Amino acid sequence: MATAAQTPRFTHPADRGTCPFAPPPAYEQAQREEPISRISLWDGSTTWLLTRHQDIKAVLADPRFSSDATHPGFPFLSAGARQLAAGQPTFIRMDDPEHARLRRMLTGEFMIKKVEALRPEIQRIADELIDKMTADGRTHADLVRDFALPLPSLVICLLLGVPYQDHDFFQECSRVLLRRESPADEVAAAQARLVDYLIRLTETKRTHPDDGILSRLVERGELNTEEIGAMGRLLLVAGHETTANMTALSVLALLRNPDQLDHLRRHPEAVPGAVEELLRYLTIIQSGLTRVATEDLDVAGTTIRAGEGVICMVSTANRDESEFPGGDALDLTRDARRHLAFGFGVHQCLGQPLARLELQIALDTVLRRLPELRLAVPFEEIPFRGDMLIYGVHELPLAW
Ligand code: HEM
Incomplete structure (x- = not known):
């Protein structure tokens, strides 16, 4: 039986291996040798590392493992993450019943039916971005800057009622919040600027209501302006960084797996299933999901x-051989729906219907509109986001 006195296996995050799409080898080794093990964190503290699909599902489904970052012993992935916990909490870092009360105010906004109604608008945005990328006979672009990032940013701005012209500001704040090495004072400053911005915006909705989520939260009258600002920050950051990185990394993974790319081009109806397999294979939340035990468990x-x-490593869970045989390979014909890329249990991603729709539209549109797509630089020159809490690529130079 393992005990907390065990020597830590390594410091999290471990060095990335040679395959930029796979979890670092130290985690895969832990899954094989000691699936529940001890590791150390950046601040010298030690914590449990979980790597198997069944164990992670059990922990994420168990409310006695708390998401409350103010609970003593909560494992922080960086100084910035600890700093964030000191500010106004959002429901991703709360337990029920408070978590459920706040989440319920948004569930209607992200229901499949409601999100599906956005399809024509998201398709229009995707087409316009590709039009711009290819205007005047252009044959090169950075997919991250010109497509993968603006698409979900424009959509979440539309949904929240945030002016997209402010995107340089909130994207820069998000980058600081999500950079693993950001010093705590920089994180505090970025968080304060973003929350101030959203509080001011929420105030304007009181006098100039619109059709966005912020306005609807104001109309409900159950939250004060600070609480709405905090919720807006969670949705704004979660709503664009994740999908943006999944989009760019998916396109890159397809270009590196030409047989799979070819399959998808010949079977565009397979895009929804392909998105699930890409979510499993790439699992961009590579730093893991954090919880703390509230009693001996x-x-x-x-x-x-x-x-x-x-720390629940959903990336290794999603390649667990007992759940996904041959899981180290990208296989777009696989039924990957049991993946944990959106988490599991009460905190399972609220925005997943939107993320799925955006990813389906993004992939379908890129493949259809850019049939000659290829990398514009050698693969070795692609800058991967090993420095960020959400994995992906910083840039993806493409040609067609
Ligand atoms: C590919 C894209 C995405 C991925 C991989 C992803 C992943 C995740 C994961 C793993 C969690 C669970 C965190 C935990 O258990 O501690 C989560 C929660 C959450 N996500 Fe996402 N997400 C994505 C897109 C989105 C989008 C587009 C939105 C909003 C518009 C969103 C909003 C949220 C919110 C609000 C939570 C907190 C839910 C709760 O605590 O009840 N996410 N996401």
């Missing part, structure tokens, strides 16, 4: 004591 024979932190 048993996970597959290991005792996790009250106040001990847990």
Whole structure:
């Protein structure tokens, strides 16, 4: 039986291996040798590392593993993450019943039916971005800057009622919040600027209501302006960085797997299934999901004591051989729906219907409109986001 006194295997995050699409080898090795093990964190503290699909599902489904970052022993992935926890909390870092109360105010906004109604608008945005990329006979672009980032940014701005012309500002704030090495004071400043911005915006909705989520939250009258600002920050950051990185990384993974790319071009109806397999294979939340035990708990024979932190590596869970045989390969014909890329349990991603729709439209549009797509630089020159809490690429220079 494992105990908390064990020597940590390595410091999280471990060095990336040679395959930029795979979790670093140290995590895959841990899954094979010691699926529930001890690791150390940036601040010298130690925590539990979970790597198997079944164990992670069990922990994420168990409310006795808390998401509350103010709970003693909560494992922080960076100084910035600890700093964020000191500010106004959002419901991703709360437990039920408070978490459920706040989440319920938004569930209607992200229901499949409601999101599906956005399809024509999202398709129009995707087409316009490709029109711009290819205007005047252009044959090169950075897919991140010109398509993958603006698409979900424009959509979340539209949904929230945030002016897209402010995107340089909120994207820069997001970058600071999500950079693993950002010093705590920079994170505090970026967070304060973003929240101030959203509070001011929310105030304007009181006098000039519109059809966005911020306005609807004001109309409900259940939250004060600060609480609405915090919710807006969560949605704004979660709503564009994640989908943007999944889009760019998916296109790159397809270009590196030409047989799969070819399959998708010949079977565009397979795009929804392909998106699930890409979510599984790429699992961009590579730094893991964090929880803390609120009482002594048993996970597959290991005792996790009250106040001990847990990091759930959904990236290795999504390649667990017992759940996804041959999971190290990208196979767009696989039924990948049991993946944990959106988490599991009460905190499972609220925006997943929107993320799925955006990814389906993005992939379909890029493949259809740019049939000659290829990398514009050698693969080795692509800058991967090993420095960020959400994985992906900083740039993706493409030609067609
Ligand atoms: C490919 C895109 C996305 C991925 C991979 C992703 C992943 C995740 C994961 C893993 C969680 C669970 C966190 C945890 O359990 O601690 C989560 C939660 C969340 N996501 Fe996403 N997400 C994506 C897109 C979006 C979008 C587009 C939105 C909003 C518009 C969004 C909003 C949220 C919110 C609000 C939560 C907190 C839910 C709660 O605590 O109840 N996400 N996401």
